[in-house]
Amino acid sequence: MTGAGAVVASSLDLVFQTRDGPVHALSDVDLEVAPGEFVSFIGPSGCGKTTLLRVIADLEQPTGGTITVNGMTPGQARLNRAYGYVFQAAGLYPWRTIEKNVRLPLEVMGYPAQERIERVRRALDLVDLGDFGRMFPWQLSGGMQQRASIARALAFDADLLLMDEPFGALDEIVRDHLNEQLLALHARTGKTVCFVTHSIPEAVYLSTRIVVMSPRPGRIIDVIESPLPAERPLGIRESATFLELATRVREGLRSGHAGRDE
Amino acid sequence: MYRASGLMRNILPVAVICLAIVAVWYVAAVGLNARWERDQAARAGVEIGWADIVPATMSQKRPVLPAPHQVAVEIWETTANKRITSRRSLVYHGWITLSATLLGFVMGVALGILLAVGIVHNRAMDLSVMPWIISSQTVPILAVAPMIIVVLYNVGISGLVAKASISAYLSFFPVAVGMVKGLRAPDGMQLDLMRTYSASAWQVFWKLRWPSSLPYLFASLKVAVAIALVGAIIGELPTGSQGGFGARMLNGSYYGQVLIIWSALFGAAICAALMVGAIGVAQRAVLRRTGQAR
Ligand SMILES: Nc1ncnc2c1ncn2[C@@H]1O[C@H](COP(=O)(O)OP(=O)(O)O)[C@@H](O)[C@H]1O
Ligand SMILES: [Mg+2]
Numbered sequence: 001m002t003g004a005g006a007v008v009a010s011s012l013d014l015v016f017q018t019r020d021g022p023v024h025a026l027s028d029v030d031l032e033v034a035p036g037e038f039v040s041f042i043g044p045s046g047c048g049k050t051t052l053l054r055v056i057a058d059l060e061q062p063t064g065g066t067i068t069v070n071g072m073t074p075g076q077a078r079l080n081r082a083y084g085y086v087f088q089a090a091g092l093y094p095w096r097t098i099e100k101n102v103r104l105p106l107e108v109m110g111y112p113a114q115e116r117i118e119r120v121r122r123a124l125d126l127v128d129l130g131d132f133g134r135m136f137p138w139q140l141s142g143g144m145q146q147r148a149s150i151a152r153a154l155a156f157d158a159d160l161l162l163m164d165e166p167f168g169a170l171d172e173i174v175r176d177h178l179n180e181q182l183l184a185l186h187a188r189t190g191k192t193v194c195f196v197t198h199s200i201p202e203a204v205y206l207s208t209r210i211v212v213m214s215p216r217p218g219r220i221i222d223v224i225e226s227p228l229p230a231e232r233p234l235g236i237r238e239s240a241t242f243l244e245l246a247t248r249v250r251e252g253l254r255s256g257h258a259g260r261d262e
Numbered sequence: 263m264y265r266a267s268g269l270m271r272n273i274l275p276v277a278v279i280c281l282a283i284v285a286v287w288y289v290a291a292v293g294l295n296a297r298w299e300r301d302q303a304a305r306a307g308v309e310i311g312w313a314d315i316v317p318a319t320m321s322q323k324r325p326v327l328p329a330p331h332q333v334a335v336e337i338w339e340t341t342a343n344k345r346i347t348s349r350r351s352l353v354y355h356g357w358i359t360l361s362a363t364l365l366g367f368v369m370g371v372a373l374g375i376l377l378a379v380g381i382v383h384n385r386a387m388d389l390s391v392m393p394w395i396i397s398s399q400t401v402p403i404l405a406v407a408p409m410i411i412v413v414l415y416n417v418g419i420s421g422l423v424a425k426a427s428i429s430a431y432l433s434f435f436p437v438a439v440g441m442v443k444g445l446r447a448p449d450g451m452q453l454d455l456m457r458t459y460s461a462s463a464w465q466v467f468w469k470l471r472w473p474s475s476l477p478y479l480f481a482s483l484k485v486a487v488a489i490a491l492v493g494a495i496i497g498e499l500p501t502g503s504q505g506g507f508g509a510r511m512l513n514g515s516y517y518g519q520v521l522i523i524w525s526a527l528f529g530a531a532i533c534a535a536l537m538v539g540a541i542g543v544a545q546r547a548v549l550r551r552t553g554q555a556r
Contacts, residue, residue, distance in 0.1 A: 057458055058457075059454055059457060059458070078457075078458065078460055079460050081459065081460060083458070084458075085454075085455070085458040087451050087454070087455070089451065091451045091452060091455060093452065093469075093470070093473070094553065094554065095473045095474075095476075095552035095553060095554055096473075096552075096553075097553065104459075104469065105459050107465075107469065108456070108459040108460075108461045108465050108469065109459060136553030137553075138553070
């Protein structure tokens with residue numbers, strides 16, 4: 001394995017042993033994510049998207065194959081604080097204010113006090129929450145909480161951002177807005193993003209590359225390079241290229257289901 | 263405006279219940295004390311009716327059940343009208359019990375938290391210690407307390423610390439059980455988040471487990487402080503001890519002074535209410551600071 005890719009996986013396998021027998025969550029996954037890419041993982045639920053992200057984050061151990069993150073094992077990468085992880089739910093600590101939630105990783109990682117203040121302010125500004133630092137999570141809407149959790153993952157210097165359906169629970173208007181912000185953020189920071197979603201428009205709009213997955217066993221069935229320009233106004237979603245791309249993703253998803261009773 | 267009406271809403275039901283209890287108490291006092299009046303009258307060979315009995319039952323020297331105002335007067339006499347250093351002052355005895363209670367409470371809470379931390383972080387302790395903690399509370403403490411006091415006396419521990427150890431024995435239990443639950447309250451995602459930061463066990467404890475457990479801790483503390491008081495009183499029964507609510511109750515029952523027993527009982531109840539109230543205040547302050555009181 002070379003250290004060139006942000007994430008390099010080959011023949012990755014993961015079988016969960018459950019009471020009802022083994023569950024093949026990932027099967028023969030080959031993947032290479034280059035630095036600075038925005039890669040979306042799309043597929044029906046249960047196809048192993050979360051599991052793949054958790055393997056990258058060293059929250060789950062593969063049962064076969066190899067994987068490196070920034071040229072290291074996921075375990076070393078985690079110890080090096082190589083990535084920020086955004087969970088499906090915001091998961092803010094309810095006893096901390098928004099500000100203190102964003103400060104949490106900085107405290108754990110031992111950033112100096114002065115720098116913490118600086119970074120918290122910057123991260124909150126990045127997601128338009130500059131004025132809400134003193135509030136507690138329950139005082140904010142779901143969308144704002146999710147933005148706060150993104151700020152929390154951006155507060156420290158990790159050049160890899162792992163996001164697991166961060167906008168899945170939000171309404172479409174908020175989602176559009178956050179998609180735009182996320183795209184701008186990606187352009188500005190140049191971070192590598194691995195983004196899990198089950199929304200086709202979201203995947204197409206955001207990604208430089210789309211990985212289509214299929215369940216039982218969870219595997220990659222198509223990888224699509226996006227021909228869309230880096231500059232993407234929301235209107236681009238009506239363009240012919242966009243719709244073509246969306247169709248291809250939809251067909252990929254459907255072929256993954258071919259011969260299945262769903 | 264809102265506060266005032268809120269206060270009224272809270273006070274009114276409490277006041278109604280209190281009045282109801284006092285009324286029932288008066289009726290019970292008349293009922294229970296009537297026989298003595300009748301016996302006295304029979305011995306003197308006179309007939310008496312309820313009109314004579316009712317007022318007489320209100321002011322007996324040695325009633326079966328003293329009337330509420332008798333207890334109130336006794337409590338007033340033994341608190342406000344005695345020097346607090348006097349052995350006849352309820353405040354004097356109260357302090358003796360209270361100091362043992364507080365010492366035992368602190369010891370019990372510390373022990374309970376330590377056990378919970380061990381249980382949550384160590385699988386062997388989880389499996390081995392928990393059954394012992396539970397069986398410790400099935401021991402009838404009233405029967406064992408004298409033994410504990412005697413054993414402690416023989417190793418040179420007596421008085422305050424011995425009584426406090428009974429309090430601690432009782433009060434560590436709710437704290438241990440509550441804190442095990444509280445320290446395990448963080449969900450998978452909250453723990454995973456810490457893992458993505460490569461946080462140390464120490465950091466996970468202080469930044470996640472401990473704050474998650476605070477609501478459980480306060481609930482346990484309220485139970486613990488109340489039974490710590492019970493423990494201290496039980497600890498005062500077998501020693502023939504020099505003072506305290508327990509000794510006072512025992513004295514009262516030796517000499518048939520029901521009023522003394524009742525006033526000690528009320529003193530203890532008031533102390534318990536004050537301590538539970540104080541914990542409630544601390545709880546509200548902490549939870550407000552952490553945004554959990556809405
Ligand atoms: N910890 C686990 N133990 C057992 N089975 C699991 C576990 N996590 C996920 N699975 C199973 O693995 C499969 C893939 O799950 P997941 O990665 O969560 O899918 P997705 O995120 O694409 O919806 C599912 O069948 C799921 O039930
Ligand atoms: Mg998932």
